[in-house]
Amino acid sequence: GESVGLHLPTLSVQEGDNSIINCAYSNSASDYFIWYKQESGKGPQFIIDIRSNMDKRQGQRVTVLLNKTVKHLSLQIAATQPGDSAVYFCAENGDSSNTGKLIFGQGTTLQVKP
Amino acid sequence: DSGVTQTPKHLITATGQRVTLRCSPRSGDLSVYWYQQSLDQGLQFLIHYYNGEERAKGNILERFSAQQFPDLHSELNLSSLELGDSALYFCASSPQGDRAHTIYFGEGSWLTVV
Numbered sequence: 001g002e003s004v005g006l007h008l009p010t011l012s013v014q015e016g017d018n019s020i021i022n023c024a025y026s027n028s029a030s031d032y033f034i035w036y037k038q039e040s041g042k043g044p045q046f047i048i049d050i051r052s053n054m055d056k057r058q059g060q061r062v063t064v065l066l067n068k069t070v071k072h073l074s075l076q077i078a079a080t081q082p083g084d085s086a087v088y089f090c091a092e093n094g095d096s097s098n099t100g101k102l103i104f105g106q107g108t109t110l111q112v113k114p
Numbered sequence: 115d116s117g118v119t120q121t122p123k124h125l126i127t128a129t130g131q132r133v134t135l136r137c138s139p140r141s142g143d144l145s146v147y148w149y150q151q152s153l154d155q156g157l158q159f160l161i162h163y164y165n166g167e168e169r170a171k172g173n174i175l176e177r178f179s180a181q182q183f184p185d186l187h188s189e190l191n192l193s194s195l196e197l198g199d200s201a202l203y204f205c206a207s208s209p210q211g212d213r214a215h216t217i218y219f220g221e222g223s224w225l226t227v228v
Contacts, residue, residue: 032215042221043219046218103159
C-alpha cells in the first residue's frame with residue numbers, strides 16, 4: 001500500500017552544523033512532495049515542496065532533494081539553529097491530483113544542541 | 115500564524131458523547147481539510163471539502179462527519195466517542211491552482227475522551 005516513511009526517528013545535531021533528514025516514499029504516482037515542521041503544541045508548518053519533475057529545490061537555509069530512482073526524499077538544513085528543533089514530516093500527494101490530500105510520514109525529531 | 119483558526123483548542127468529554135470542532139480557513143482559500151494526529155497513527159487525512167462540496171474522504175469513521183458552510187468555515191462532528199478517538203484534530207486550508215497541494219494547518223483541537 002501507499003506509505004511514506006522516515007529512516008530515523010530522532011536526529012541530534014550541534015548548533016551551526018548542517019542537518020539532513022531523510023524520507024522514503026513508495027508511490028511512484030506522487031507528483032508533489034512536501035516538508036513540514038511541527039513545533040511542540042503547534043500545527044505543522046509548510047517548509048518547502050518539490051515537484052516530481054525536479055531533483056532539487058532550494059529555499060532559505062533549506063534544500064530538498066528528490067531521487068525518484070530510489071524513491072528517496074531529503075531535507076537539508078544549513079547552519080542549524082536552536083529554533084529548528086521540531087518534528088519534521090515529509091508528505092506526498094499519493095496520486096496525480098494536485099490537492100491537499102497528503103500522505104504523511106511518521107516524523108523525525110530534530111534536536112539541536114547548543 | 116497560518117491564518118487558519120480552530121476552536122476549541124482543548125476539549126475533554128466522556129465516551130458516548132458528541133462534539134463539534136470548528137474551523138475557519140485562510141482568507142481566500144476554498145479548500146478545507148481535516149486531519150487527525152495520534153501517537154500510533156501519525157497524521158491521517160480525514161476529509162476534504164471544496165467550496166461547500168465534499169471532494170475526498172480518507173480514513174474517516176462513519177461516526178464522524180463534516181461539512182463546509184457557504185461562508186467557507188467547516189465543522190467536524192464526532193459522535194459516539196470512544197477512548198481511541200482521543201487525538202489532535204487539525205484543520206487545514208489550501209489555495210487554488212498550482213499551490214493547491216500546499217496546505218496550511220491551524221493550531222489544532224486537542225480532544226480527550228475519558
